[in-house]
Amino acid sequence: MPELPEVETVRRGLEPVMTGHIIARADIRRPDLRFPLPARMAERLTGKRIDGLRRRSKYILADLSSGETLLIHLGMSGRMLVSGSMIGGFHHDHPTPAKHDHVVLDLDDGARVTFNDARRFGAMDLMVTAEAEMHPLLSSLGPEPFGNVFSEEYLLGRLHRRTMPIKAALLDQRLVAGLGNIYVCEVLHRAGLHPTRAAGALTPDEIGRLVPLIREVLAEAIEAGGSSLRDYRQAGGELGYFQHSFRVYDREGQGCATLGCDGTVSRIVQSGRSSFFCSSCQS
DNA sequence: ATGTGTTCCTGTCCGC
DNA sequence: TGCGGACAGGAACACA
Numbered sequence: 625m626p627e628l629p630e631v632e633t634v635r636r637g638l639e640p641v642m643t644g645h646i647i648a649r650a651d652i653r654r655p656d657l658r659f660p661l662p663a664r665m666a667e668r669l670t671g672k673r674i675d676g677l678r679r680r681s682k683y684i685l686a687d688l689s690s691g692e693t694l695l696i697h698l699g700m701s702g703r704m705l706v707s708g709s710m711i712g713g714f715h716h717d718h719p720t721p722a723k724h725d726h727v728v729l730d731l732d733d734g735a736r737v738t739f740n741d742a743r744r745f746g747a748m749d750l751m752v753t754a755e756a757e758m759h760p761l762l763s764s765l766g767p768e769p770f771g772n773v774f775s776e777e778y779l780l781g782r783l784h785r786r787t788m789p790i791k792a793a794l795l796d797q798r799l800v801a802g803l804g805n806i807y808v809c810e811v812l813h814r815a816g817l818h819p820t821r822a823a824g825a826l827t828p829d830e831i832g833r834l835v836p837l838i839r840e841v842l843a844e845a846i847e848a849g850g851s852s853l854r855d856y857r858q859a860g861g862e863l864g865y866f867q868h869s870f871r872v873y874d875r876e877g878q879g880c881a882t883l884g885c886d887g888t889v890s891r892i893v894q895s896g897r898s899s900f901f902c903s904s905c906q907s
Numbered sequence: 908a909t910g911t912g913t914t915c916c917t918g919t920c921c922g923c
Numbered sequence: 924t925g926c927g928g929a930c931a932g933g934a935a936c937a938c939a
Contacts (some may be wrong), residue, residue, distance in 0.1 A: 626932060658915070682933080698924090700932055701917075724917085743916045745933060761934095788910060799933075805933055851932080895911060898930085913937080920930085 628682060628699045628769070629845035633864060634704050635679045641709050641735050642674045642686065651728040653721065657741060658699060662726075662750040666694060668749075669729065681765050681801035685756060691751040695761065699745030710724030763787040765801040769838050774800055777834040783823040790826060791819035791894050794834075803838065806851060806873045809900045810841050813872045813882075817891070818906045819899040830895060844869065872900040880905060 626634065650669040655661055662668070673689035686694040696704070701867060705725075707718045711731065718736050727739040727748060739748065739777035751759050782799055783790075793799055794808045802809070812819050814837045819832060845851060850864035856868075867874075871881040872889050880887040880902035887904025 697933085699916095699934085717938075741916095742918065743931090743933095745915070786909080792910080795933095806932065896913080897933095909939100911937105911939085914935090915933105919930090921928090923926090 626682065626702070626850070627804030627807050627845075628679075629807070629842055629848075629866065630864065631682045631684060631698065631802075632679055634698070635677050635684050637706065638684070638704055638737065639677050639848035640711050642731065642737060643676055644673070645735070646671065646673045646732040647688075647729050648732045649730040651721075651730075652726075653728065654726050654841050657726060657744050657748045658697075659749070661748055665748070665750060669694065680762055681763065681768070681797060689751050691753055692750050693756050693891070695747070695749045695751065695756075695759065697747040697761070699741060699743060699747065701743040702739065702741040705738040705740055706736070707736045709733075711735075739824070742900040766797060766799045767801065769800050769802055769842055772839075774835065776828075776835050779826060779831050779835060781825035783826060786823040788823050789820050789894055790817060790823045791897075791899050793823040794838075795897070800838070802842070805897050806870070807838075807841050807845065809873045810871060812836050813901060813906060814841065816901070816906055819894060819901050821907075839846050872902060875900060883887050 650666040652661060652666050668690065675687045675689055675835050678685040678687065684696040686696065688694060691819060718725045721738070722740070724742045725740050726736050729737045731737070739746070745762070749759070749761070756762065767778065779817060783793060791808060791812065794803050794811065795805065811834065814848060815830065818828070845866040848864055848866035848869065849862065851867040852863040852865070876887040876891040878889050880889060882902065882905045883907045887902040889900055890903055892899050
């Protein structure tokens with residue numbers, strides 16, 4: 625679920641709680657999420673200091689003092705719940721572990737971070753920090769959308785002669801990392817591009833338009849604390865509010881938000897995922 | 908090499 | 924109120 629803005633929001637929420645603290649206790653409440661959890665996970669976490677929290681695409685990476693890195697992926701429904709933290713000046717007791725609380729990390733200052741994931745499409749793994757980028761889940765990822773590698777020139781090269789719809793291309797994490805269904809729909813709407821357009825048939829001008837719009841949508845969403853749909857919340861339990869800024873996502877039948885456009889938002893299914901768009905101003 | 912469909916799992920919502 | 928079906932933010936995998 626969570627796409628780059630939600631994952632970045634979670635990372636920012638966890639950073640002051642976790643960075644610099646030692647994992648006093650790790651409670652692994654079930655042996656597997658999407659994949660089996662790594663061998664001896666509790667022992668490999670216990671007593672280690674968290675030196676920093678990074679994000680790569682939709683993954684959170686916690687670098688540990690042991691020279692290992694904890695990889696966290698939230699899948700569709702994963703959440704990182706914080707309790708007992710003094711950050712913000714309030715102290716709350718830990719709630720009793722609830723349904724779908726799969727991994728519980730107790731830190732040395734009494735704070736607790738709980739990985740909760742109803743659907744269990746999420747994942748956790750441990751790897752040697754120096755080899756993190758070779759991890760199978762990370763090695764094929766495309767460039768970060770805010771990085772220098774991601775450019776109009778890069779996109780032109782990668783989309784050249786591709787017959788795949790631009791919607792599917794932008795969802796492909798090997799092309800650019802971090803976009804998901806919501807933000808691809810929003811980007812294509814802002815770019816005035818119909819989601820079924822063949823990626824390779826876009827003009828250089830249209831492709832050039834995409835790069836800054838991808839950054840714009842993601843930056844606005846991060847600024848808003850992500851989108852809270854259904855059960856997604858920030859690390860502290862707060863709701864993001866970017867969903868109020870959706871122009872097409874989940875707005876089937878509603879009026880197009882583009883100034884001067886009298887179109888209606890449509891929904892189609894492309895490779896099993898809903899695409900929302902305005903057929904008047906997206907072509 | 909590309910592109911598409913299926914699958915994992917649980918929860919919620921909507922129509923009958 | 925129950926029941927069945929559609930659908931949900933992801934992405935690995937199998938297959939044409």
